[in-house]
Amino acid sequence: MTSFASRRWRNLVICGALSILIVGIHFAYSVTLYRTVFFSGWLLFFVLLALASYNVRKKLPFLPLGTSSSWLQFHIYIGYLTLVLFAIHIGLHVPNGWIEGTLALLYVVVAGSGITGIGLTRWYSRRLAMRGREVIFERIPAMRKHLREDVEDLLVRSAAEMGSTTIADFSSRRVLTNQVIPFLEGPKNFFWHLIGSHRPRDELLTKLQSQDRYFNESERKIAQEIGTLILAKDDLDYHNAHQLVLKYWLFIHIPLSYSLLILSLIHGALASAYRESSS
Amino acid sequence: MKLQDYGFKNSQYERPTQNWVCGWAAEGWACHIGPDKNGQCLATTECLPLKDGDRWSCTRSSDRKGKCTQGPLPNGTCSVHIPKCQPSRSLRAKRGIATVWTVAFTIGASLLVLFGSDAQEFFSPGELSINHGAIGKDCASCHAAAHEGPISWVASIYASESKAKGSKLCLSCHQVGEQPLQAHGRSTEALTSITERLKEAPFSEKTPVLLASSDWLPGTLYTEGSEVPCARCHSEHHGRDFKLMTMDNQRCQTCHIIKFSSLTKGHPQFSSYPTERRTQIAFDHNSHLAKHFLGDFKDEAPTTCTACHMMDQLGETMRVGSFDATCAACHVHQIEGEGLAGARGIPFFRLPGLDVDVLTEQGISVGEWPADYNVEQGLTPFMKLLLYTDGTIVDYLETVGDFDEFTDLSDATEEELAAIAQIIWAIKGLFYDMVSKGQEAYVSRLSKIANEPYSNSKLGNLTGHIPIEVIQAAQQEWLPKLSTEVLSHRAHAMVPMSDMQELDLNMGKDQDRERWVKMGGWYRQDADFSILFRPTGHADEFIRGWIDLSPLAEQPATSDVVNEIFSTLSGAKAPGVCMKCHSVDSRAEKAQVKWHTAQPVPNVQKFTTFVHSPHLSLVRDRGCYACHVLNSEADVMAGYEDNDPQTFASSFNHIEKSLCVTCHVAEKAGDMCISCHNYHVGNIAERHPNALLAFPKALEKKDAKVLRDSKDGI
Numbered sequence: 001m002t003s004f005a006s007r008r009w010r011n012l013v014i015c016g017a018l019s020i021l022i023v024g025i026h027f028a029y030s031v032t033l034y035r036t037v038f039f040s041g042w043l044l045f046f047v048l049l050a051l052a053s054y055n056v057r058k059k060l061p062f063l064p065l066g067t068s069s070s071w072l073q074f075h076i077y078i079g080y081l082t083l084v085l086f087a088i089h090i091g092l093h094v095p096n097g098w099i100e101g102t103l104a105l106l107y108v109v110v111a112g113s114g115i116t117g118i119g120l121t122r123w124y125s126r127r128l129a130m131r132g133r134e135v136i137f138e139r140i141p142a143m144r145k146h147l148r149e150d151v152e153d154l155l156v157r158s159a160a161e162m163g164s165t166t167i168a169d170f171s172s173r174r175v176l177t178n179q180v181i182p183f184l185e186g187p188k189n190f191f192w193h194l195i196g197s198h199r200p201r202d203e204l205l206t207k208l209q210s211q212d213r214y215f216n217e218s219e220r221k222i223a224q225e226i227g228t229l230i231l232a233k234d235d236l237d238y239h240n241a242h243q244l245v246l247k248y249w250l251f252i253h254i255p256l257s258y259s260l261l262i263l264s265l266i267h268g269a270l271a272s273a274y275r276e277s278s279s
Numbered sequence: 280m281k282l283q284d285y286g287f288k289n290s291q292y293e294r295p296t297q298n299w300v301c302g303w304a305a306e307g308w309a310c311h312i313g314p315d316k317n318g319q320c321l322a323t324t325e326c327l328p329l330k331d332g333d334r335w336s337c338t339r340s341s342d343r344k345g346k347c348t349q350g351p352l353p354n355g356t357c358s359v360h361i362p363k364c365q366p367s368r369s370l371r372a373k374r375g376i377a378t379v380w381t382v383a384f385t386i387g388a389s390l391l392v393l394f395g396s397d398a399q400e401f402f403s404p405g406e407l408s409i410n411h412g413a414i415g416k417d418c419a420s421c422h423a424a425a426h427e428g429p430i431s432w433v434a435s436i437y438a439s440e441s442k443a444k445g446s447k448l449c450l451s452c453h454q455v456g457e458q459p460l461q462a463h464g465r466s467t468e469a470l471t472s473i474t475e476r477l478k479e480a481p482f483s484e485k486t487p488v489l490l491a492s493s494d495w496l497p498g499t500l501y502t503e504g505s506e507v508p509c510a511r512c513h514s515e516h517h518g519r520d521f522k523l524m525t526m527d528n529q530r531c532q533t534c535h536i537i538k539f540s541s542l543t544k545g546h547p548q549f550s551s552y553p554t555e556r557r558t559q560i561a562f563d564h565n566s567h568l569a570k571h572f573l574g575d576f577k578d579e580a581p582t583t584c585t586a587c588h589m590m591d592q593l594g595e596t597m598r599v600g601s602f603d604a605t606c607a608a609c610h611v612h613q614i615e616g617e618g619l620a621g622a623r624g625i626p627f628f629r630l631p632g633l634d635v636d637v638l639t640e641q642g643i644s645v646g647e648w649p650a651d652y653n654v655e656q657g658l659t660p661f662m663k664l665l666l667y668t669d670g671t672i673v674d675y676l677e678t679v680g681d682f683d684e685f686t687d688l689s690d691a692t693e694e695e696l697a698a699i700a701q702i703i704w705a706i707k708g709l710f711y712d713m714v715s716k717g718q719e720a721y722v723s724r725l726s727k728i729a730n731e732p733y734s735n736s737k738l739g740n741l742t743g744h745i746p747i748e749v750i751q752a753a754q755q756e757w758l759p760k761l762s763t764e765v766l767s768h769r770a771h772a773m774v775p776m777s778d779m780q781e782l783d784l785n786m787g788k789d790q791d792r793e794r795w796v797k798m799g800g801w802y803r804q805d806a807d808f809s810i811l812f813r814p815t816g817h818a819d820e821f822i823r824g825w826i827d828l829s830p831l832a833e834q835p836a837t838s839d840v841v842n843e844i845f846s847t848l849s850g851a852k853a854p855g856v857c858m859k860c861h862s863v864d865s866r867a868e869k870a871q872v873k874w875h876t877a878q879p880v881p882n883v884q885k886f887t888t889f890v891h892s893p894h895l896s897l898v899r900d901r902g903c904y905a906c907h908v909l910n911s912e913a914d915v916m917a918g919y920e921d922n923d924p925q926t927f928a929s930s931f932n933h934i935e936k937s938l939c940v941t942c943h944v945a946e947k948a949g950d951m952c953i954s955c956h957n958y959h960v961g962n963i964a965e966r967h968p969n970a971l972l973a974f975p976k977a978l979e980k981k982d983a984k985v986l987r988d989s990k991d992g993i
Contacts, residue, residue: 028492031529032499033511096518097404099392138293138304145307251374255381262385266393270402273424273432275510 007073015077019084026088040089041271045264047082051075052257079114086111103267106260113253120249124242127196132235137243140187140236147233148184151226158222179204180226184233193241201234288341298372302364311343314366322364324357393429405516408523421448421515449509454882456961460506462534463886464961467504477536484545490529490538501534512958524953531952542936542943542950549936553889557927559873560599560860563915564930571609579608584903591879594892599876602817606860614817614855624793624802624811625822625847625854626659627743628710628750630757633703634688635776641696644776645703646764649757654807657684658706660843661825666705667840668724675701704768707758711765714754717747728841740824743812745801753803753810814855818874822848822855826872865922882964884957897942908932 022043029036054075057065065071086107095104128134135143155176182188189200205227212220284290291311299318301309310322325343328335328351335351339359349358368376392401399418407414411421419425424432446460456464463470493499501507512530513523532538539545572580581587587605588597599605616623632654638645658666666672678698682691685699712720721742726732733741754761764774792802799815814822826848828841849858862873898905910932918927939955942948 024492025496028489028496029499031489031527032493032496032533033501033507033530034496034499035511035514095404096406097516098401100404136293138295138300139290141305142307142309247370251377254374255378258378258382259385262382262389266389269429269432269436270424271404273427273435274402274418274422275435 011073011077015080018081022081022084023088035275037089037091038271038275040085041268044082044085044089045261045268047078047085048257048261048264051079051082052261055254055257076114076118079111082107083111099263099267099270103260103263106256106263110253110256110260113249113256117246117249117253120246124246128239128242131238132232135236135239137240137247140240140243143236144184144186144233147229147236148181151180151184151229154222154225154229158219161218179207180230183230187237187240189234189237190241190244193238194245198234201230204230290342295369296371298369298375299366300369302366303362305367310361310364311340312361314364318366318368320363320366322361325359325361326357328355328357330355399425403516406518407515408517408521409519410523411515412519423448446506446508446510453509454962454964455959456963459959460508462501462505462507464959474536480537482537482547484539486538487529487540487545490532493533499533507534526951526953526958528950528952531956531958541945543940546936549934551929551933552887553934554927554929554931556924557862557915557918557929558877559862559864559924560876561862561916561919562860562930564909565911565913565915568909569911576609581605588903590891593890595888595890596879597891598878607817610860611817613859614814616814616854623854624796624804624813626656626804626807626809626811627661627745627801628713628810629656629659629662630706630710630808631657631703632684632686633699634686637688637691638696638700639776641693643696643700644774645700646707646768646774647758647760647777648703649808652808653686655684655686656807656809657682658702659809660840660847662706662709664728664840664844665709665721665724666702668727669705669708672702672705675699675705704765707761707765708769710750710754710758711761713750714747714761717750718742718745721745737824740820741828743801743821745810745812749801749803749810753808756803756805757808817855819855822857823872823874826857862919862924863922864924870922882962884960884963886957886960887955888957889955906934906938 022040026036026040029039054071057063057071058068061068086104090104095101183204192198192200208223208227208230212223215223291309294313297313298316299314301313301322302320303309312321312323314320325347326337326339329338330336335353335355337346337350337357339345339347347359352358392398395401399416402418403416414420424435450459453459458464458466461467461470465473512526515521515523528541537547567580587600589600590596591598602610630649630652632652633645633648635645635648635650663676666676675698679685679691679695679702682688682695682699685703688696688699691699709720716723718738722738725738725741758764760777767774789804789806792804793811793813796802796813799813799819801810801812803810812821825844828844847853848855849863851859857872864871864873894906908931910928910930913928913930915928915930943950943954
């Protein structure tokens with residue numbers, strides 16, 4: 001079985017070899033009267049088309065077209081190849097036409113989002129593995145509800161078992177009503193989680209712990225259990241935030257990829273139609 | 280803390296790829312039924328009770344907490360109803376919708392741009408260079424595709440290259456020769472010929488790898504007849520400051536069969552540069568510098584090259600100064616005939632010596648003719664030409680072909696005598712016409728030998744602006760009865776033979792007459808009954824006009840006579856000695872006498888170009904000799920023995936490539952091909968506006984009336 005490292009090296013070598021070949025052909029064309037932009041342009045278009053076909057492949061899982069993993073590898077490394085092609089095509093100059101400028105911007109956004117996506121996939125997966133338990137994104141609301149119900153059960157239990165409403169009174173007045181319950185009701189602290197900060201959670205726990213002096217021993221235990229549930233909810237929010245990012249970067253990458261293809265085709269048609277004129 | 284369980288009994292199966300999810304999912308308690316594919320809630324009850332015997336039992340799954348406490352109703356329906364929800368789209372479906380909207384927006388915006396009124400502004404891939412800035416946003420000025428629609432544009436992706444389609448629009452403003460899209464403006468045949476020659480030329484340099492590899496790429500080779508569209512080299516839309524003429528060395532070599540790295544490495548050695556042919560004015564630098572300038576003409580000799588060679592206003596070429604500024608000091612006296620024995624004038628018209636006695640014995644009358652006139656001189660070639668144009672004299676001249684002159688006709692046959700009589704009458708007729716019509720007599724005859732009418736200026740030069748008084752005075756002295764006799768002869772009346780025994784001619788005045796026209800002009804010479812033209816000096820228009828007539832003669836019947844005129848005027852002893860310096864070039868379609876030194880032809884570009892001015896500061900004390908080294912062994916004048924300008928020897932050694940390479944390397948003065956070579960060679964004339972004349976409105980009606988009247992013959 002091919003290890004991840006050796007697969008990465010193999011793919012990088014292939015990608016590098018293809019890049020060298022393309023750059024070589026480009027330079028060979030550049031010493032002729034052939035207009036190199038047509039070589040790099042159409043090659044870039046067809047490579048983009050091949051990259052877009054990955055999404056089609058995912059919609060056709062029943063066809064024997066290779067594993068999705070192989071397609072992803074192809075998508076990633078051929079994607080890197082487009083960086084070389086794009087640089088060659090624009091000649092490292094900022095295009096100054098409307099269509100060309102828009103197209104270049106689209107490419108930068110699509111390629112940028114793709115590279116960002118790969119980075120996030122690698123980075124966030126490590127972060128997710130290091131905190132909390134593995135959770136399925138679609139189940140997060142249910143888990144959140146479960147945690148909220150557990151806290152509510154604890155509050156009811158404390159009143160019923162101990163005949164004391166200290167926690168409930170205290171909570172209903174201040175921390176519980178204004179802080180803990182809202183914290184449990186939905187995903188919170190999205191950006192704090194993305195930057196890896198525990199600050200909102202720690203503040204909440206500190207507030208809860210600061211009430212310990214008013215609790216008796218049993219109530220203190222319940223308060224600790226609530227604290228544990230808050231930690232679990234915070235982990236859940238952490239997973240939710242990261243998984244959301246892992247899913248939403250595709251909201252940029254995929255739709256704009258199609259725009260890129262459409263504009264590329266228009267650009268190619270215009271360039272072909274106007275090619276042997278004075279431009 | 281364990282947040283979730285896995286397994287079909289403990290947790291619900293998630294289907295994130297479905298388009299709709301239960302509306303309660305966000306609340307954390309999605310129902311197990313879920314919405315349909317159209318997003319309709321299908322929720323009914325928690326389970327479908329199962330009848331077991333006569334009892335209904337709950338079938339709620341274990342992942343949903345198992346059987347309920349209430350159990351099914353007696354009618355077999357579940358007692359736990361699931362509240363209806365508003366299903367929401369899955370994340371994947373939302374992404375799909377975002378994609379659809381983005382695509383729709385892209386297509387919509389593109390269509391708006393493609394068919395909008397400002398489409399051209401959006402199409403433009405960038406600003407035009409300052410050279411084409413005036414075109415503005417009018418794409419159709421340069422792009423044929425601008426007249427076509429989007430469907431054609433898409434079709435053009437698959438079409439072969441449209442080649443010259445757009446280039447023709449370029450050529451509507453730019454004139455770059457007769458075959459502008461052929462490589463270097465040369466014909467296919469010429470290019471093929473060059474290619475064949477170069478294939479066999481020795482070339483030891485190895486072709487650079489990049490250039491060699493480019494030959495293997497599709498779409499790069501130019502075959503015979505291939506056209507090179509303008510845009511291949513002149514790329515636009517790169518901003519106002521972009522240099523359209525930029526061209527790198529390697530691209531220049533695309534079509535070349537011999538490819539090399541640089542001027543230093545691989546460029547062929549110069550074999551004859553800068554001399555491609557002999558100079559138009561025969562001039563031997565060696566003999567002048569080594570002999571004449573040191574001898575008798577020491578005082579008149581120039582001391583620097585720039586005394587004779589001056590830079591033109593653009594600083595490109597070194598021109599030879601005018602005759603007066605450079606040659607006259609030593610050569611003007613030769614041209615004026617100083618020290619020349621014999622007449623300095625050119626006999627134009629002459630009464631030939633005639634054996635009147637034999638004619639009289641044979642009863643052939645030619646009217647009066649100077650008696651005892653036995654000067655052995657025949658017709659001048661000018662006379663022959665003017666008589667030839669009559670047409671009637673041709674046969675007679677052929678008949679008497681054995682007689683160069685008519686002073687002894689004792690052996691002549693009757694037929695020859697009759698022909699000679701006709702020739703004499705023709706001469707008298709010509710003389711009469713000259714007397715009675717003046718210059719018109721020449722003009723009407725000369726006009727017959729040209730396919731196209733001569734200009735007044737040219738006719739004037741050919742007549743030498745001869746004053747009629749000279750002719751009339753000669754006629755009255757030589758043939759006083761000319762008018763009567765010619766008119767009678769033309770009326771087919773008998774004209775009696777009569778000698779002019781009492782002819783009173785003052786031969787002694789001949790020398791005076793010649794002296795009187797020292798600065799050029801016409802005079803007569805009674806000694807041989809001739810009318811002569813004495814040249815005015817250098818660049819005499821009469822001599823030049825007749826010499827030029829020779830190569831211009833287009834009627835074979837007169838070519839011998841015209842060539843005789845040329846021989847008369849171009850001889851080493853001929854008046855003016857024109858051909859001593861002015862060469863004849865027979866390489867052109869028509870032979871040409873080179874009256875001027877080489878001059879750059881306006882709008883004609885040569886393949887190799889050199890601009891002197893930036894190089895002058897480099898030569899320092901060595902001056903012109905820094906580059907132009909005298910070749911003392913060259914036999915320069917031998918190159919003028921024939922009329923072929925390509926067989927020559929230059930006074931100077933050809934310039935070595937190593938001299939140029941001293942500075943022209945990439946890191947110093949640059950070694951760009953286009954520094955020395957032009958791609959467009961030949962006639963590169965500027966297009967001129969061809970607007971029709973516009974009359975002021977106030978005059979339009981009047982002009983129209985004039986035109987109408989003229990058409991109606993009023």
